[in-house]
Amino acid sequence: MRKLIIFLLINVITVNLYSQKQTVQIKTSAECEGTCCKDRIEKEMQFTKGVTAVNLDIETQVLSITFKTKKNSVENIRTIISNIGYDADDVKANRKAHDDLPSCCQHLEFIDPEN
Numbered sequence: 001m002r003k004l005i006i007f008l009l010i011n012v013i014t015v016n017l018y019s020q021k022q023t024v025q026i027k028t029s030a031e032c033e034g035t036c037c038k039d040r041i042e043k044e045m046q047f048t049k050g051v052t053a054v055n056l057d058i059e060t061q062v063l064s065i066t067f068k069t070k071k072n073s074v075e076n077i078r079t080i081i082s083n084i085g086y087d088a089d090d091v092k093a094n095r096k097a098h099d100d101l102p103s104c105c106q107h108l109e110f111i112d113p114e115n
Contacts, residue, residue, distance in 0.1 A: 021052060023066040024074050029087035030061055032104040037086070040105070044084050048072065063088075 030037035038056045041063060045054040050071025056063045065077060081088035085097035085105070098106060 020069050021066050022069050022074070023064060024077070026063045026065065026078060026081065026088050028056065028061050028063050028081060029093060029107045030056060030058060030105070031107055036102060037105045041081065041084060041086065044080070045077075048077070048080055
């Protein structure tokens with residue numbers, strides 16, 4: 001019986017260590033009035049490894065994201081957002097991905113006034 005209790009305690013501790021989660025808020029450049037940016041970012045992030053919850057507040061442009069720390073990192077999540085076409089805190093949007101966004105989702109910083 002004692003071995004069983006020790007075994008169960010070790011399993012509980014191990015499961016807790018591997019399922020630690022972190023929630024972060026990332027400032028994005030998503031700004032369109034519709035749900036276009038919101039839907040695009042949330043959909044992409046839901047399929048990102050380790051992500052368990054995601055919500056973009058369009059008014060504040062802040063993405064709240066919860067992820068498993070053993071499966072992903074804040075830096076990688078910022079890079080993924082950049083590769084979708086949006087700024088993520090100090091990580092600038094990937095130019096090609098940004099240019100592929102619908103015009104309502106593009107922000108002025110990338111618009112070329114000569115075109």
